[in-house]
Amino acid sequence: MTSSSTHANGVAQQRPNRDVIISVRDLVVGFGDKTIMKGLNLDVYRGEVLGFVGGSGQGKSVLTRAILGLVPTRGGAIRVFGQDRDALAPLERRALEQRWGVLFQNGALFSGLTVKQNIQMPMREMRDLSQRLMDELAMLKLELVGLSSDAADKFPSELSGGMVKRAALARALALDPELVFLDEPTSGLDPISAAEFDELIGTLQQTLGLTVFMVTHDLDSLYSICDRVAALAEGRVIAAGPLETLLASDHPWLKAYFHGVRGGRLTAARVEQKDEQWKPAPTTP
Numbered sequence: 001m002t003s004s005s006t007h008a009n010g011v012a013q014q015r016p017n018r019d020v021i022i023s024v025r026d027l028v029v030g031f032g033d034k035t036i037m038k039g040l041n042l043d044v045y046r047g048e049v050l051g052f053v054g055g056s057g058q059g060k061s062v063l064t065r066a067i068l069g070l071v072p073t074r075g076g077a078i079r080v081f082g083q084d085r086d087a088l089a090p091l092e093r094r095a096l097e098q099r100w101g102v103l104f105q106n107g108a109l110f111s112g113l114t115v116k117q118n119i120q121m122p123m124r125e126m127r128d129l130s131q132r133l134m135d136e137l138a139m140l141k142l143e144l145v146g147l148s149s150d151a152a153d154k155f156p157s158e159l160s161g162g163m164v165k166r167a168a169l170a171r172a173l174a175l176d177p178e179l180v181f182l183d184e185p186t187s188g189l190d191p192i193s194a195a196e197f198d199e200l201i202g203t204l205q206q207t208l209g210l211t212v213f214m215v216t217h218d219l220d221s222l223y224s225i226c227d228r229v230a231a232l233a234e235g236r237v238i239a240a241g242p243l244e245t246l247l248a249s250d251h252p253w254l255k256a257y258f259h260g261v262r263g264g265r266l267t268a269a270r271v272e273q274k275d276e277q278w279k280p281a282p283t284t285p
């Protein structure tokens with residue numbers, strides 16, 4: 001089931017159909033005597049960019065890592081592509097993990113490897129490819145994320161912050177995933193680089209048909225590329241839906257986030273911008 005909608009940035013696009021790609025039910029996660037997720041529920045639909053927001057330390061990264069199977073859960077169920085990874089045999093789990101790519105916070109590139117070697121790391125682990133083919137694929141991935149071939153033989157320390165993010169995105173795309181997890185992809189970037197990175201994610205999502213789960217603090221990203229937003233507070237998803245729905249919420253955290261001192265300025269500016277777009281074109285006499 002698909003229908004057309006308008007992206008937050010005004011670009012017409014397909015609304016995500018209702019195929020659930022990630023389903024989280026009654027999830028409980030904790031460390032020691034601290035419970036972080038207290039019965040969390042969330043659905044992520046095929047072909048959408050879901051922005052996941054929440055205060056610092058609320059558990060956004062923990063949820064991402066729980067979905068990826070990197071932290072143990074204490075209760076509930078997580079299904080990705082309809083499969084419960086804990087119930088899978090090792091080979092099936094490996095096949096499932098090849099269907100997603102991850103951009104960890106700050107890129108998490110291996111500092112001792114060049115960009116090309118970083119991109120080839122998942123290929124080496126998961127595929128049996130010749131070096132020549134891996135070299136060609138690495139160059140394609142670099143081009144896809146807007147990096148020149150000169151970047152291939154550089155080490156992460158020789159790259160700018162924006163280039164690190166792009167190289168990390170290229171690595172996340174190494175195995176042609178259907179689903180991509182992005183943990184604060186624009187953090188640490190200046191506003192221009194952040195906007196360019198948002199645009200890149202939006203373009204890739206549309207051209208490659210990706211489903212994107214994006215943890216972010218960046219209000220601009222929510223406005224420009226997210227189809228839906230989910231908000232985390234007190235161990236649960238307190239709201240999920242189009243940004244307009246969250247903007248209208250009375251929940252104290254959402255009100256503070258979107259209409260507080262910093263968020264309020266951006267929200268007002270964006271609403272004004274949208275009003276401008278909605279004005280009818282002037283008629284010629």
Ligand SMILES: Nc1ncnc2c1ncn2[C@@H]1O[C@H](COP(=O)(O)OP(=O)(O)OP(=O)(O)O)[C@@H](O)[C@H]1O
Pocket residue numbers: 031036054055056057058059060061062063
């Ligand atoms: N391996 C761990 N062991 C113990 N506590 C942990 C572990 N990983 C995360 N936590 C705790 O879980 C809580 C949530 O952390 P998480 O990194 O998910 O927050 P976040 O919402 O992503 O924050 P931020 O926006 O600041 O990145 C924090 O209190 C953190 O200290």
